[in-house]
Amino acid sequence: MEYFLLGRSGLRVSRLALGTMNFGIAGFHASYGRSEDESAAIFHRYVEAGGNFIDTADFYTAGESERIVGRLARKTRDRLVLTSKFTNTVDPADPNAGGNGRKHMIRALEDSLRRLGTDYLDLYLLHTWDRITPVEEVVRTLDDLVRAGKIRYAGLSDVPAWYAARAQSLAEAHGMAPMVSLQLPYSLVNRTIEAEYPALARELGIGLTAWSPIGGGLLTGKYRRGAGGGIEGDGRLGDGQVTDQQWRVIDAVAAVAADLGRPMAQVAVNWAATQPGIGAVIVGASSPAQLDTNLAALDFELPADARRQLDEASDPGVQAPYSMFTSRYQSWIVSPGLSIGDKPAGYAPPLLNRA
Numbered sequence: 001m002e003y004f005l006l007g008r009s010g011l012r013v014s015r016l017a018l019g020t021m022n023f024g025i026a027g028f029h030a031s032y033g034r035s036e037d038e039s040a041a042i043f044h045r046y047v048e049a050g051g052n053f054i055d056t057a058d059f060y061t062a063g064e065s066e067r068i069v070g071r072l073a074r075k076t077r078d079r080l081v082l083t084s085k086f087t088n089t090v091d092p093a094d095p096n097a098g099g100n101g102r103k104h105m106i107r108a109l110e111d112s113l114r115r116l117g118t119d120y121l122d123l124y125l126l127h128t129w130d131r132i133t134p135v136e137e138v139v140r141t142l143d144d145l146v147r148a149g150k151i152r153y154a155g156l157s158d159v160p161a162w163y164a165a166r167a168q169s170l171a172e173a174h175g176m177a178p179m180v181s182l183q184l185p186y187s188l189v190n191r192t193i194e195a196e197y198p199a200l201a202r203e204l205g206i207g208l209t210a211w212s213p214i215g216g217g218l219l220t221g222k223y224r225r226g227a228g229g230g231i232e233g234d235g236r237l238g239d240g241q242v243t244d245q246q247w248r249v250i251d252a253v254a255a256v257a258a259d260l261g262r263p264m265a266q267v268a269v270n271w272a273a274t275q276p277g278i279g280a281v282i283v284g285a286s287s288p289a290q291l292d293t294n295l296a297a298l299d300f301e302l303p304a305d306a307r308r309q310l311d312e313a314s315d316p317g318v319q320a321p322y323s324m325f326t327s328r329y330q331s332w333i334v335s336p337g338l339s340i341g342d343k344p345a346g347y348a349p350p351l352l353n354r355a
Helices: 027-032 035-050 060-072 074-078 102-116 135-147 159-171 197-204 215-220 244-262 264-273 288-298 304-314 327-333
Strands: 001-006 012-014 018-019 051-053 081-086 121-126 150-158 179-185 207-211 222-226 231-233 278-283
Touching: 001 159, 001 222, 012 018, 012 060, 012 222, 018 035, 018 081, 018 102, 035 060, 035 179, 035 288, 060 074, 060 264, 081 102, 102 121, 102 135, 102 215, 121 135, 121 179, 159 179, 159 197, 179 197, 197 207, 215 264, 244 264, 244 304, 264 278, 264 288, 264 304, 278 288
Parallel strands: 018 051, 018 278, 051 081, 081 121, 121 150, 150 179, 179 207, 207 278
Antiparallel strands: 001 012, 222 231
16 A cells, blocks of 8 residues: 655545445435445455545435444554545534534534544545635634644545635635645546646645546446447446446446456546546445455556547546647747746755755
8 A cells, every 4th residue: 555645744645545435324325335344344454455544424324434434443543544524414404504614614523523433533624615604714613623633634625626725825824724635526537627626736735635536336347338328237327327428438448447457447546546636546345345456456557558548538628718728829928939947957946955
């Protein structure tokens, strides 16, 4: 297992994180949940393999995921990076029992700590942008929780790029706890984050964590074209629709997997994990055997021609205004005859040059 620093922090996390959305058989995620015994087998296999990055949320299986993770993590708590998230309502009758406001955030954290059986979280994330809570309130509250010792690091999940940039800039300007992580959906069938987020992450020191790297199961090989353009396969797939573009991606992943002698899921996870700006990828599993397959996704290197094949099949195109930032348009800004680069070859910041 390889470990990397998460964003501009000293927190070392596994390159593959364990998603526990299916730990438990209650609530919204119950239809594909796993019992505690089944979850335990998956959890312990991950930890035995050297994994340390555990991802859960108060919303997963109506809090059961956190309870199960807490019991399973009791003996190895200190070596694990426990991550949870808040935003979703826990009481539909209470307007302050959901969202990202200070009142709900503090209550949600206390409830998560109780369910997890720990007195702190290593990483605490805003789960989803609620569209109304001032970003200043979110950043200040996260900073207060860090200062209180209730969380070690703060981060975000599923927020607009401008929101993440605003949050990080506020934290930097006022000496508050920075955002070290940003969770986003990313896969060969969903590359929309590429327009802004990798550049944002590099510039502002935020580690990107990709969820759903297998495209909700599309890239595992369990779905196939059915008669009359429909879809057949063993599994549940949202609205049951697959676009022509997605079929092209699925076909490309299948071809590369066949050439490499690897399962399609491994090819999909490998591609996502080795893309620019991605610090970690969240993998889930319904069994230890499936987890083993996912954990082996980084045991090989995608050949250049295979990556090119995947990139071309999944290319989402460049939309405006990003199409104006290509080399063609840049030639209108600076004459092609001038040699202008970012920094001289061999350049390093002065502090790094000191003996």
